[in-house]
Amino acid sequence: MGKCLTVNLSTKTLKTLDVDKELLLSFMGGRGLGVKLLWDLVPPSTKPFSEENILVFAVGPLTSTPIPTTGRFSIVSKSPLTGGIFYSSCGGFFGFKLKNVGFDYILVEGRSSTPIYLYIDDKNFELRDASHLWGKTTKETFKILEEDLGKDFSFVCIGPAGENLVRYACVMGGYGNFAGRGGLGAVMGFKRLKAIAVKGTGKPKIADEEGLAKALKNFRDRISWNPVLDKALAYYGTSALVNVINEHRILPTKNFQLNRFEDAENISGETLKEKIFVRRRSCYNCPVGCKRMTKTGSGREGEGPEFETLASLGSMLLIGDVEAVAEINYLCNDLGLDTISFGGTVACAMELSEKGLPDARVKWGDAETVKRLVVDTAYRRGLGRWLAEGSKIFSEKFGFAEASMNVKGLELPMYHPDGVFGQALAYATSNRGACHLNAYLISVEVLGYPYLMDRFSPVNKPSIVVYMQNLAAVMDSMVVCKFLGFEFDEETFANLLTLVTGKTFTQESLITIGERIWNLERVFNFKAGLGWETDRLPSRFKVPLQPMLKEYYRVRGWKPNGYPTKNKLKSLGLNVEDEC
Amino acid sequence: MKVPKEVYEELKDYCLRIARRGYVTAHGGNASIKSGNLMWITRHASSLENLKPEDVIQVSLEKPSSFDVLASLETIVHRQIYLETPNLAVLHAHPPISVALSFFMDEMIPIDTEGYYVLKKVPVVEGQPGSLELAKNVAIALKSYYAVIVRAHGVFAAAKYMDIAYQYLCMVEHSAEILWLTEVLKKSGLTLHKPKKF
Ligand code: SF4
Numbered sequence: 001m002g003k004c005l006t007v008n009l010s011t012k013t014l015k016t017l018d019v020d021k022e023l024l025l026s027f028m029g030g031r032g033l034g035v036k037l038l039w040d041l042v043p044p045s046t047k048p049f050s051e052e053n054i055l056v057f058a059v060g061p062l063t064s065t066p067i068p069t070t071g072r073f074s075i076v077s078k079s080p081l082t083g084g085i086f087y088s089s090c091g092g093f094f095g096f097k098l099k100n101v102g103f104d105y106i107l108v109e110g111r112s113s114t115p116i117y118l119y120i121d122d123k124n125f126e127l128r129d130a131s132h133l134w135g136k137t138t139k140e141t142f143k144i145l146e147e148d149l150g151k152d153f154s155f156v157c158i159g160p161a162g163e164n165l166v167r168y169a170c171v172m173g174g175y176g177n178f179a180g181r182g183g184l185g186a187v188m189g190f191k192r193l194k195a196i197a198v199k200g201t202g203k204p205k206i207a208d209e210e211g212l213a214k215a216l217k218n219f220r221d222r223i224s225w226n227p228v229l230d231k232a233l234a235y236y237g238t239s240a241l242v243n244v245i246n247e248h249r250i251l252p253t254k255n256f257q258l259n260r261f262e263d264a265e266n267i268s269g270e271t272l273k274e275k276i277f278v279r280r281r282s283c284y285n286c287p288v289g290c291k292r293m294t295k296t297g298s299g300r301e302g303e304g305p306e307f308e309t310l311a312s313l314g315s316m317l318l319i320g321d322v323e324a325v326a327e328i329n330y331l332c333n334d335l336g337l338d339t340i341s342f343g344g345t346v347a348c349a350m351e352l353s354e355k356g357l358p359d360a361r362v363k364w365g366d367a368e369t370v371k372r373l374v375v376d377t378a379y380r381r382g383l384g385r386w387l388a389e390g391s392k393i394f395s396e397k398f399g400f401a402e403a404s405m406n407v408k409g410l411e412l413p414m415y416h417p418d419g420v421f422g423q424a425l426a427y428a429t430s431n432r433g434a435c436h437l438n439a440y441l442i443s444v445e446v447l448g449y450p451y452l453m454d455r456f457s458p459v460n461k462p463s464i465v466v467y468m469q470n471l472a473a474v475m476d477s478m479v480v481c482k483f484l485g486f487e488f489d490e491e492t493f494a495n496l497l498t499l500v501t502g503k504t505f506t507q508e509s510l511i512t513i514g515e516r517i518w519n520l521e522r523v524f525n526f527k528a529g530l531g532w533e534t535d536r537l538p539s540r541f542k543v544p545l546q547p548m549l550k551e552y553y554r555v556r557g558w559k560p561n562g563y564p565t566k567n568k569l570k571s572l573g574l575n576v577e578d579e580c
Numbered sequence: 581m582k583v584p585k586e587v588y589e590e591l592k593d594y595c596l597r598i599a600r601r602g603y604v605t606a607h608g609g610n611a612s613i614k615s616g617n618l619m620w621i622t623r624h625a626s627s628l629e630n631l632k633p634e635d636v637i638q639v640s641l642e643k644p645s646s647f648d649v650l651a652s653l654e655t656i657v658h659r660q661i662y663l664e665t666p667n668l669a670v671l672h673a674h675p676p677i678s679v680a681l682s683f684f685m686d687e688m689i690p691i692d693t694e695g696y697y698v699l700k701k702v703p704v705v706e707g708q709p710g711s712l713e714l715a716k717n718v719a720i721a722l723k724s725y726y727a728v729i730v731r732a733h734g735v736f737a738a739a740k741y742m743d744i745a746y747q748y749l750c751m752v753e754h755s756a757e758i759l760w761l762t763e764v765l766k767k768s769g770l771t772l773h774k775p776k777k778f
Contacts, residue, residue: 225708225709225710225711227624227648227649227653227710228649231644231648231649232646232648232649235644236646239646240646240649241646242646243581243645243646243647244646244647244649244650247581247647248634268646269646270645270646446650447624447649447650448623448624448625448626448650449624449625450625451607451625452607452623452624452625452626452627
């Protein structure tokens with residue numbers, strides 16, 4: 001039996017409740033738990049910006065154990081960017097501290113009339129006034145809270161972008177850690193929840209300490225033998241991918257009009273290391289340490305940029321200058337914007353500007369204007385007012401929807417679909433919109449971990465995508481870092497879960513939990529208006545999507561219209577009454 | 581990073597040869613060619629039987645590069661060989677008889693004439709695949725010998741020219757096979773007649 005904290009911001013009531021054991025067994029924790037709560041408590045037609053929408057901050061059964069990368073947590077809500085179900089995993093230390101208080105999740109309901117923050121320690125929890133924090137950047141907010149409460153606390157917070165309901169405002173979960181995508185920061189902003197501070201000093205129980213210690217010896221050895229984890233990510237961080245992805249001609253460039261960036265070397269991992277690298281950083285108990293602290297020639301410093309940001313603010317905008325990209329990244333971090341969606345939306349504006357639309361005045365490669373636009377977007381000023389809506393609404397407003405590179409309203413990550421057919425299918429079918437983290441096919445289509453597939457072939461891709469999506473749903477629910485997927489699969493995780501919880505998990509039972517989560521998300525989305533017609537890619541791409549999609553639905557046990565069959569839902573123990 | 585056509589053709593040719601000989605499994609083995617301060621090496625998890633241009637990765641010998649992540653897991657061993665020996669081509673495969681014999685000996689001394697005259701001795705070393713320990717053990721052995729067997733794993737053969745590395749690799753397996761067959765025949769009751777002059 002677990003415990004949770006429910007917080008109603010409208011009535012200012014806080015309660016601790018027991019968490020049903022069955023719920024934890026069926027949905028595990030983290031993302032799965034959040035998805036189930038959203039399904040139970042929020043009608044799919046609910047407006048994301050409404051009192052009825054909820055926010056769930058959830059940890060999992062592996063959180064705060066000695067297993068590497070287990071300081072993470074998941075946030076679940078209905079997204080103001082996609083209008084569908086949304087989950088985001090965040091690194092750092094917040095999850096670790098929350099689990100140490102003894103909570104499996106925090107459920108936030110309602111809306112406060114004034115800015116507030118949630119305070120939690122081992123014994124107390126309360127809502128506190130946050131008027132002095134409102135309007136502050138993420139960095140300033142952290143600093144003030146740290147000064148007020150002490151460094152033992154971990155925080156999540158939003159910046160001005162969240163307060164101003166930018167549809168892709170992120171949640172910052174510690175320096176350099178973000179629940180970046182889908183605008184969950186804007187949901188916090190709507191609820192006027194500026195931050196959560198948590199300090200827990202307890203420790204979760206481990207059923208078989210000795211067995212776990214033995215298993216961890218091998219686990220750590222395998223991390224140290226894996227070239228992606230131990231070498232590439234440790235040495236360069238995710239920026240190692242820039243040159244690799246560019247050479248495969250899948251680096252999105254000029255709003256996906258091109259697949260190779262002439263100036264890639266100038267935003268590469270090598271250049272980052274040489275010019276702006278300061279030091280590595282890690283999340284809780286992580287030997288990989290893929291995070292980067294950097295400092296530019298002008299003396300500005302901050303976190304990142306990660307690969308996705310180097311591309312979304314670099315090649316996508318034709319900015320071939322690592323220092324400029326880093327500075328735009330720092331601004332996005334401080335103001336609380338998702339760099340992928342911001343980059344994708346500005347790239348869309350640049351394309352429209354090139355086509356002569358007078359209101360979108362921003363030229364390719366113009367880093368100084370982009371810096372100004374970060375601020376304008378966060379405060380919804382001038383053109384920023386429209387950029388704050390995301391590329392889909394932005395492009396539709398200016399009458400050129402084809403320039404928005406999105407799936408279900410979420411801007412595409414930085415792998416050009418035309419050169420990685422499996423990843424393309426994963427984008428089209430992801431429940432949260434175009435996303436690489438729901439099934440990272442780059443691992444098998446480019447990097448060769450754990451095997452190498454022909455990236456231009458659709459054969460077997462639907463089955464692999466289904467498997468990876470299910471596995472990703474479980475990893476987000478345990479909660480562990482997706483990068484572990486370069487070395488470990490459900491066999492290892494089932495063993496670790498058994499040792500930690502004392503309950504028997506098998507490879508099959510884990511994948512079934514993942515499938516259950518995926519199907520429930522799918523049903524929610526259908527009922528929220530995101531049906532099969534949203535399983536698509538922008539017309540710019542030339543991927544043979546339709547045959548793969550057909551096969552994908554069949555492998556999933558769904559009807560030809562992409563909705564789970566009654567039998568499928570029943571076999572997963574999901575009680576969904578009406579049909580679609 | 582486009583691989584020069586002739587480098588690709590050479591690697592493709594010899595990779596196919598070792599695959600056809602059954603020295604590697606579907607996605608096993610690797611091969612490289614040195615060129616100045618870099619090497620061209622087969623990609624991690626590529627199929628040597630069906631090597632494509634994209635499966636040949638350029639890797640620096642002097643400093644790490646972001647492309648290392650694509651290269652064979654044994655890149656560290658190839659790099660160490662090039663750094664410590666004057667060789668210009670390296671082949672790594674898993675020929676079954678050499679691997680089987682490695683469980684029973686610390687060095688293989690060929691008893692067939694050709695193997696004995698050319699290889700003299702083939703040391704057996706140990707080390708985790710892709711580890712620095714293995715890289716050092718292999719490179720040290722290849723300073724004095726043409727080929728080395730990694731216990732329970734496979735053979736590294738190095739030379740100035742790919743065709744010669746290939747010859748050494750084949751010789752190791754051939755000598756291992758002769759050794760094995762003679763042991764089998766001895767056990768079946770036949771008397772061993774060693775050549776008078778060797
Ligand atoms: S690999 Fe990187 S993102 Fe994942 S837990 Fe470690 S430091 Fe955090």
